[in-house]
Amino acid sequence: MLSVSNLSVNYGATRVVDKLNLELGQDEILMLVGPTGCGKTTILQALAGLIPVSEGEVRLGNWVSTPAKHVPPEKRNVGMVFQDFALFPHLTVQQNVCFRLKDTSLADHWLTLLGLDNFRNVKPASLSGGQKQRVALARTLAHEPAFVLLDEPLSNLDAALKDSLRWEIRDALKKADVPAIWVTHDQEEALSVGDRIGILNKGVLEQLDTPEVCYSTPNSRFVARFMGEASFLKAQFDNSENNVDNTVITDIGNVPGTPLQNAHGDVDLLVRPDDLSLDASHASPNGTVDWVRYEGESRLYAVMLDNGSQLKVRVSHENAIKPGERAHMSLITTHPLAVFPR
Numbered sequence: 001m002l003s004v005s006n007l008s009v010n011y012g013a014t015r016v017v018d019k020l021n022l023e024l025g026q027d028e029i030l031m032l033v034g035p036t037g038c039g040k041t042t043i044l045q046a047l048a049g050l051i052p053v054s055e056g057e058v059r060l061g062n063w064v065s066t067p068a069k070h071v072p073p074e075k076r077n078v079g080m081v082f083q084d085f086a087l088f089p090h091l092t093v094q095q096n097v098c099f100r101l102k103d104t105s106l107a108d109h110w111l112t113l114l115g116l117d118n119f120r121n122v123k124p125a126s127l128s129g130g131q132k133q134r135v136a137l138a139r140t141l142a143h144e145p146a147f148v149l150l151d152e153p154l155s156n157l158d159a160a161l162k163d164s165l166r167w168e169i170r171d172a173l174k175k176a177d178v179p180a181i182w183v184t185h186d187q188e189e190a191l192s193v194g195d196r197i198g199i200l201n202k203g204v205l206e207q208l209d210t211p212e213v214c215y216s217t218p219n220s221r222f223v224a225r226f227m228g229e230a231s232f233l234k235a236q237f238d239n240s241e242n243n244v245d246n247t248v249i250t251d252i253g254n255v256p257g258t259p260l261q262n263a264h265g266d267v268d269l270l271v272r273p274d275d276l277s278l279d280a281s282h283a284s285p286n287g288t289v290d291w292v293r294y295e296g297e298s299r300l301y302a303v304m305l306d307n308g309s310q311l312k313v314r315v316s317h318e319n320a321i322k323p324g325e326r327a328h329m330s331l332i333t334t335h336p337l338a339v340f341p342r
C-alpha cells in the first residue's frame with residue numbers, strides 16, 4: 001500500500017501542495033485532476049522523490065521518506081509514464097523496453113500484451129503516438145515498479161485513440177498489480193478509468209472518492225463544476241423528520257435530495273444535463289433557450305427558466321430548438337441530487 005501523510009511542498013515562500021493525505025491499495029488507480037497550476041505534477045514529482053518535500057511522509061513497502069530522511073528516486077522503484085513518451089530515438093522498441101534490464105522475460109510479456117510484437121525492431125520515429133505510449137508503458141512495467149505515476153499519458157493523442165488506449169493502460173496496470181496515480185485534464189477519462197478520483201484545488205485535495213460519489217455527491221461547488229456540467233437550481237428543502245423521503249421542492253418538479261453541509265430551507269440543487277428534459281412543443285413553456293451547442297449525437301442547451309435559474313440540459317440531436325425559443329423544462333431524475341446551502 002502506498003501511504004502519503006500530510007505531504008506539503010513549498011516553492012520558496014509559496015505552498016504548492018498542502019497537507020496531502022491518501023492511501024492507495026495494491027492495484028488501485030487514482031486519477032488526479034484539478035485546474036492548471038493546482039499542483040498535480042508537483043505531487044507526482046514529490047512521490048517520485050525528484051523534488052524535496054517540506055512536510056509529511058511517503059511510505060511504501062520497506063521505505064519511508066520524510067524531509068529529514070529523503071529516500072532518493074532510485075531507491076523508490078517508481079515507474080513513470082509521461083505525455084511525451086520519453087523514448088530513446090536511436091534504440092529499437094525492443095532495446096527501449098529492455099534498457100538496463102537483466103531479465104528480459106518481462107519485457108517480452110509486456111511487448112506481447114500491449115500488441116507490440118510486430119514493432120520490436122523498429123525505431124520510435126516510425127511509430128504512431130499510441131504505439132509510442134504503449135512502448136513507454138511496456139518499458140515502465142517491464143522494470144517491475146512498486147508503483148506507477150502517469151503524467152497525462154494520453155494528452156498528445158487524438159480523441160479516438162485516447163478512448164481505446166485508456167482502457168489498455170488500465171488493463172495493463174491492473175495486470176501489473178501495482179498502485180498507480182494518473183494525472184489527467186480529462187474529466188471523462190477520470191470518471192471512466194479511475195477506481196478513485198482526487199480533485200485538487202490550489203494544492204489542497206478537495207475530495208477523494210469513487211467516480212460515482214465525486215460526480216453525484218461532490219462535497220463542494222468547486223468539485224461539482226469540475227467534474228462536469230453543473231447547474232444550480234433554486235429549491236426548498238425541509239430537513240426535519242417530516243420529510244421522510246428527503247424530497248426537494250423546485251419550480252420544475254420535486255426530486256429526492258442528498259443534503260450537504262447541513263443544507264435546509266432555501267437551497268441550491270445540483271442539476272446535471274441528464275437530470276432534465278426539454279420540450280419545445282409543451283403547452284406551458286417555463287423557460288427560454290439562451291444558447292445551444294451541437295455535439296454530434298446530442299445537443300447541449302442552456303435554458304433560462306422564468307424563475308431566473310439558468311440550467312443546462314443535454315438531449316438527442318434530433319431535438320433542434322433555436323436560441324430565443326420558448327420550451328418546457330422538467331426534472332426527470334429518480335436518483336437523489338446533491339443539495340447545497342444557498
Ligand SMILES: Nc1ncnc2c1ncn2[C@@H]1O[C@H](COP(=O)(O)OP(=O)(O)OP(=O)(O)O)[C@@H](O)[C@H]1O
Nearest residue numbers: 011012016034035036037038039040041042043185
Ligand atoms: N520549479 C518550480 N519553481 C517554482 N514554482 C513552480 C515550479 N514548478 C511549478 N511551480 C508552480 O507550482 C504550482 C503547481 O505547478 P504544477 O506543475 O504542479 O501544476 P499542475 O497542476 O501540474 O499544472 P498543469 O495542469 O498546468 O500541468 C504552479 O503555480 C507552478 O507555477
